[in-house]
Amino acid sequence: MTQSVLLGVSGGIAAYKIPFLVRLLKKAEMNVQIVMTEAAKQFVTPMTLAALSENRVCDNMWEDDHQPSVEHITLADAADVAVIAPATANIIGKITSGIADDLLTTVITAIRCPLLICPSMNVNMYNNPIVQRNLRALKKCGYHILDPEYGFLACGWTGAGRLPEPEIIFEAIQSALSPKDLLGLKILVTAGPTEEPLDPVRFITNRSSGKMGIAVARRAAARGADVTLVAGPLKIPVPFNVKLIAVRTAQEMYEKVMAFFPQMDILVKAAAVADFRPARPRDSKMPKDELDKALQLETNLDIIKAVGSVKKDCQIVVGFAAETDRPIEKAKKKLTKKNADMIVVNDVGLPGAGFDHDTNVVTFILRSGEMEQHELMPKEKVADLILDRANALQRKKP
């Protein structure tokens, strides 16, 4: 079903980013209804936003060609999620005080859907105690606040106040739309490859884009979990609402996972950990005629196995197995060997599955002997299914 976003634009310079946000929402096949304040029109034209949203832009309570007395209610009722971006100090103050003196503030007073507010302004305005008090009050009302970023501001100051990039606002909208069924759960996710240095310019690694682990972290955070992500070197962005612990080697990943795991309810171990590391890495670049002699390897610790041996009954551990032949048979062995509760297995040879793709084909293998086979689907959907399963297993525990 098409989801409807009510996008409120107030009068800040960052309104120039909103056409890009509208493009992202339309690309995701969402219906976008824009409501602008008078001041917003100084920064971005209604014509631009109407063309991109493929909808009439609403900016006036008193137009003749529709029913002025009820339009604010119709707009509010039609929204699955409402967003104000950029949200100026003025509109934040008005919403906090319950003022409804133009179309946007009137619609916002009437909504029943989740509301995401994206403050953006000069750093001193943002730090103003009244603005901060208002934001705290709005949070208490259950509204989502996307904190502004730190950086160079249009006014010449540097500090907190920048509107986050459209991709991040898009992600925050997805998050506001998601049911919060994982609220209260602490989830540790590992993602990406590890790199094992041989010298300052060479390393051994495993093939991994990190997309599957990132999808799990993103969906878990969107569904309300408190997510810690231990990630090897990644070339893709990390979700804005997870705690990132960046590592390079398997040893570093081991240390971080072992430090965080005791506080966690669920561990999803999607990282492609390198099984070996050079036994004697050098501080300076090795001449190539010495490489063959220097390539002596040591085995890395099996992180998931180490976790399995300290795991409490109430904790759930999900491992992965990316295989090229006899995937189910191999994954079943890994489930026992690694003392995991579930293994997500994928045959990386199948079209659309495994490395670099945005889709995957997976089978879940559980301790109970159950097996769940899934069709080709986006990694975000696979992530939701993994989280549904892990959550159900966790709930069954004492």
Ligand code: CTP
């Ligand atoms: N894993 C781990 N630590 C390692 C290696 C793997 O925690 N040193 C985890 C991975 O994150 C994954 C699972 O173990 O969840 C399976 O990884 P895989 O590489 O398929 O398993 P291996 O035990 O290395 O087996 P193989 O002989 O197939 O490489």
